[in-house]
Amino acid sequence: MIDTEIKKLGQAVREAVRTAKIKQKPQLLSITEPLAAIDPFSFFDNAEKFTGGRIFWNNSAEGHWLAGAGEALALTAADHRFEETERQWKEMLENALIHNPHRVPGTGPIAFGGFSFDPDKETTPLWADFNSSLLRVPAYLLTMVNGDCFLTCNVVIYEYDQPEQIELQVENHKKQLLKQQAILPEGPVITDKQEIEPDSWKQLVRNATNTIKQGKAEKIVLAREMKVFFKNKVNVSPILRQLADMQTNSYIFAFENGEDCFLGATPERLVKVENQQLLSTCLAGTAPRGRTEAEDRKIGGQLLSDEKNRQEHHFVVEMIKKAVAACCENVQVPEAPVLYPLKNLQHLYTPVEAVLNENYTIIDIVKRLHPTPALGGMPSEKSVAFIREHENMDRGWYGAPIGWLDANHNGEFAVAIRSALIRGGEASLFAGCGVVRDSDPEAEYQETNIKFTPMLSVLGGRS
Numbered sequence: 451m452i453d454t455e456i457k458k459l460g461q462a463v464r465e466a467v468r469t470a471k472i473k474q475k476p477q478l479l480s481i482t483e484p485l486a487a488i489d490p491f492s493f494f495d496n497a498e499k500f501t502g503g504r505i506f507w508n509n510s511a512e513g514h515w516l517a518g519a520g521e522a523l524a525l526t527a528a529d530h531r532f533e534e535t536e537r538q539w540k541e542m543l544e545n546a547l548i549h550n551p552h553r554v555p556g557t558g559p560i561a562f563g564g565f566s567f568d569p570d571k572e573t574t575p576l577w578a579d580f581n582s583s584l585l586r587v588p589a590y591l592l593t594m595v596n597g598d599c600f601l602t603c604n605v606v607i608y609e610y611d612q613p614e615q616i617e618l619q620v621e622n623h624k625k626q627l628l629k630q631q632a633i634l635p636e637g638p639v640i641t642d643k644q645e646i647e648p649d650s651w652k653q654l655v656r657n658a659t660n661t662i663k664q665g666k667a668e669k670i671v672l673a674r675e676m677k678v679f680f681k682n683k684v685n686v687s688p689i690l691r692q693l694a695d696m697q698t699n700s701y702i703f704a705f706e707n708g709e710d711c712f713l714g715a716t717p718e719r720l721v722k723v724e725n726q727q728l729l730s731t732c733l734a735g736t737a738p739r740g741r742t743e744a745e746d747r748k749i750g751g752q753l754l755s756d757e758k759n760r761q762e763h764h765f766v767v768e769m770i771k772k773a774v775a776a777c778c779e780n781v782q783v784p785e786a787p788v789l790y791p792l793k794n795l796q797h798l799y800t801p802v803e804a805v806l807n808e809n810y811t812i813i814d815i816v817k818r819l820h821p822t823p824a825l826g827g828m829p830s831e832k833s834v835a836f837i838r839e840h841e842n843m844d845r846g847w848y849g850a851p852i853g854w855l856d857a858n859h860n861g862e863f864a865v866a867i868r869s870a871l872i873r874g875g876e877a878s879l880f881a882g883c884g885v886v887r888d889s890d891p892e893a894e895y896q897e898t899n900i901k902f903t904p905m906l907s908v909l910g911g912r913s
């Protein structure tokens with residue numbers, strides 16, 4: 451891997467063809483350049499026809515945006531998915547010619563994608579195209595950090611490539627992507643929505659509380675699905691813009707795969723690494739927002755002191771603290787949670803900060819953390835086994851890590867909740883909740899109802 455000053459595209463392509471010939475191996479050529487300000491939603495919308503699909507990411511608190519078009523390369527694995535991802539990523543970087551003088555996180559070649567919740571659960575046709583791990587190096591990547599824009603072009607160069615042709619193709623694609631659009635396409639119109647077997651789901655909650663009372667587990671997170679039908683094939687870009695407008699304090703994400711698109715607005719960070727500084731988040735325990743400020747404060751206060759919710763939260767803190775301490779120095783965790791307010795609900799929140807030891811990567815941490823007791827339960831193996839056996843749905847990528855890593859050991863993964871899988875004119879929405887000994891099925895059902903709201907409202911359902 452070489453890091454040099456920015457080269458003119460033509461020169462860089464000619465060099466890459468020469469290297470491909472000498473090494474007799476395709477080379478990933480990655481060139482990053484600064485860009486005048488551009489609307490990321492417009493970039494995303496312009497990328498619709500690019501083969502391989504689009505990606506989208508916004509960490510709203512830090513003003514960090516990624517929008518990607520097409521696919522230069524993909525990393526995917528069935529067995530040992532985290533180790534394999536790491537291995538393929540390193541191998542790819544060894545055969546990459548990187549021209550990125552900007553040390554900005556999320557510029558240059560990145561791998562963006564996700565993992566399934568449980569690779570041992572039988573998959574259904576719903577998630578057929580979403581492998582148990584799939585990360586993509588986008589062909590074109592817009593990175594925006596605090597208003598500064600960068601464009602990275604990633605192209606695999608073969609020894610037989612004609613440099614002029616590649617240059618022309620890249621210039622044409624850039625023109626297409628950077629066209630500023632005044633108006634995005636229309637948002638979707640819902641024709642019908644269906645909850646999947648709510649009564650048998652409540653029965654499942656009872657089954658879980660009984661299992662907990664028998665001492666076989668302490669917490670089991672259960673999820674359910676809602677199906678939504680639309681008048682027409684859904685356009686994703688206006689939905690992403692609405693999510694970004696409405697769901698502050700959240701990560702907006704999308705991973706498009708052929709005709710399908712998995713997207714959402716999740717408040718839950720799994721892990722962020724920047725310059726070896728690690729940040730993870732414990733987020734569990736839920737209450738609605740109040741209609742007035744006074745009511746909101748009252749509900750928040752009750753949530754902070756509610757034993758059942760504190761227990762849900764406590765399991766997450768204990769597990770994350772332990773997992774992080776195994777690969778980090780200087781682990782810092784506050785004694786008690788604080789409130790994390792969202793548009794439709796509020797959570798208990800505890801941040802975990804640490805310094806990552808040099809010999810670990812973000813993928814190591816993702817492997818150790820997933821699934822945290824926020825999405826699996828406590829203890830992990832028993833709760834995941836319960837979910838695998840009894841939960842009557844295919845979680846696919848819901849509840850699992852989604853995010854990115856770059857060539858400079860930076861990266862960030864969120865937990866893909868408050869999410870939906872859109873397939874043409876239909877969507878599946880997912881929502882879950884932490885079941886503990888004192889869980890009441892009806893209350894948990896209502897909690898999942900509020901968790902559907904962020905996605906449902908931008909899909910044209912109730913707000």
Ligand SMILES: C=C(O[C@@H]1C=C(C(=O)O)C=C[C@H]1O)C(=O)O
Pocket residue numbers: 671673718733734735736762797824825867868880881882883884885901
């Ligand atoms: C499982 C979800 O959320 C998780 C469950 C929570 C809870 O039960 O209190 C809160 C936040 C998340 O850890 C979801 O939104 O689907």
Ligand SMILES: [Mg+2]
Pocket residue numbers: 734735736762883884897
């Ligand atoms: Mg809960």
